[in-house]
Amino acid sequence: MTVEAGESPTTPLRLRLADALAKSGDLRTTPWRTAIEAVPREVFIPGFFERIDGARETMWRPITPELVGVTERLELTYTDETWVTQLNHGITAFDTDMPVTGAPTSSSTLPGLVVRMLEELQVEDSSRVLEIGTGTGYSTGLLSARLGPQLVTSVEVDPAVAARARKALAEAGYSPDLITGDGLLGNPAGALYDRVIATCSVRHIPAAWVAQTRPGGLILTTMLGWLHASSGLVRLEVTGEGTAEGAFLGTTDSFMPARPHAAPPLGDDFHAWIDNLPTTERPTAAGSEILDPWEGWTSLFIAQLAVPDAQLVTYGLDDGPVFDHLVDLDQRSVAILEQESEEPPTVRQGGPANLWDSVESAISQWRAAGSPSLDQFRITVTPEEQTIWFGDPQGPLSWNLSQ
Numbered sequence: 231m232t233v234e235a236g237e238s239p240t241t242p243l244r245l246r247l248a249d250a251l252a253k254s255g256d257l258r259t260t261p262w263r264t265a266i267e268a269v270p271r272e273v274f275i276p277g278f279f280e281r282i283d284g285a286r287e288t289m290w291r292p293i294t295p296e297l298v299g300v301t302e303r304l305e306l307t308y309t310d311e312t313w314v315t316q317l318n319h320g321i322t323a324f325d326t327d328m329p330v331t332g333a334p335t336s337s338s339t340l341p342g343l344v345v346r347m348l349e350e351l352q353v354e355d356s357s358r359v360l361e362i363g364t365g366t367g368y369s370t371g372l373l374s375a376r377l378g379p380q381l382v383t384s385v386e387v388d389p390a391v392a393a394r395a396r397k398a399l400a401e402a403g404y405s406p407d408l409i410t411g412d413g414l415l416g417n418p419a420g421a422l423y424d425r426v427i428a429t430c431s432v433r434h435i436p437a438a439w440v441a442q443t444r445p446g447g448l449i450l451t452t453m454l455g456w457l458h459a460s461s462g463l464v465r466l467e468v469t470g471e472g473t474a475e476g477a478f479l480g481t482t483d484s485f486m487p488a489r490p491h492a493a494p495p496l497g498d499d500f501h502a503w504i505d506n507l508p509t510t511e512r513p514t515a516a517g518s519e520i521l522d523p524w525e526g527w528t529s530l531f532i533a534q535l536a537v538p539d540a541q542l543v544t545y546g547l548d549d550g551p552v553f554d555h556l557v558d559l560d561q562r563s564v565a566i567l568e569q570e571s572e573e574p575p576t577v578r579q580g581g582p583a584n585l586w587d588s589v590e591s592a593i594s595q596w597r598a599a600g601s602p603s604l605d606q607f608r609i610t611v612t613p614e615e616q617t618i619w620f621g622d623p624q625g626p627l628s629w630n631l632s633q
Contacts, residue, residue, distance in 0.1 A: 271368055
């Protein structure tokens, strides 16, 4: 591709990205293609981290024009990849010139997922959209390019992230309504909205999102629990005051969890109380493969519904066997399974809650129903409770979500 007079130097890269997203099936309609071609992603991620998986730990390599050069940065920018833009709630790629360790706390999601979500949002030209999680501002820019910035409101919890997004959006020529605050509370001052879209994962649908969406309006988000089982995209239609119903779209995409929905830290005494907790051992018909996403996302999803307050921790000692641990901090309970156990597999359980009993029962009921896939499950929201279900909201395959 050649750059025509008056074009941005990255126009060919945007066109190439749009072609790739159309080929993958993520980009399906002309208005969103026009937005992809118009919005300069490099403005929103001037620096980011590239993941380097080591034998002992993950490192993050800073990518900035000064460190790798403009050409390499732009080539990486316009690949269909998620790029981490912040570690440990504060470190950016401009804060280091060497690979560092850290936990990702903000990122620019791969464009394929962004545009797929925007397509699934089913906007109309006049739709007023509330976006939860501005992040880098790239998806906010796409919404602004598609609808006009006057129809877009975006909420970001992190002041530093919000400030960078505000600057980037202004540089790209967009001026949506940007709010720094708790996205789980939405933006009541601007309600009612036609669409709500979240670029963070939640354990349950925040009541504020339902309340701030007009009847017939849509909410699109991803759901993710403490076993890291993503249900992918969920689209709900608001049906009345505080009520909504929707379906899982069958994907396994997820974002970083909304901070109040993230799992609590296990604490420094984690290994000590686990190792000193008396356990009993028994055979189980549902072994550690239930917890392996590569064996099937739906079984892990079912396990997560059965023990929503449990976390999954995997570790072993030296060259010995590797064990999966389900840990419920509140109930001080644990279930331990060896990843490559003997036949039949066994489970060790300790504490007042028999976690694996709950998982095993749910998996048995799921298998008896024919092992339905994610896209066959639905979610119902009322002011009193939220239920994920298959077949019958009151049937054996139904679970109330913790709120």
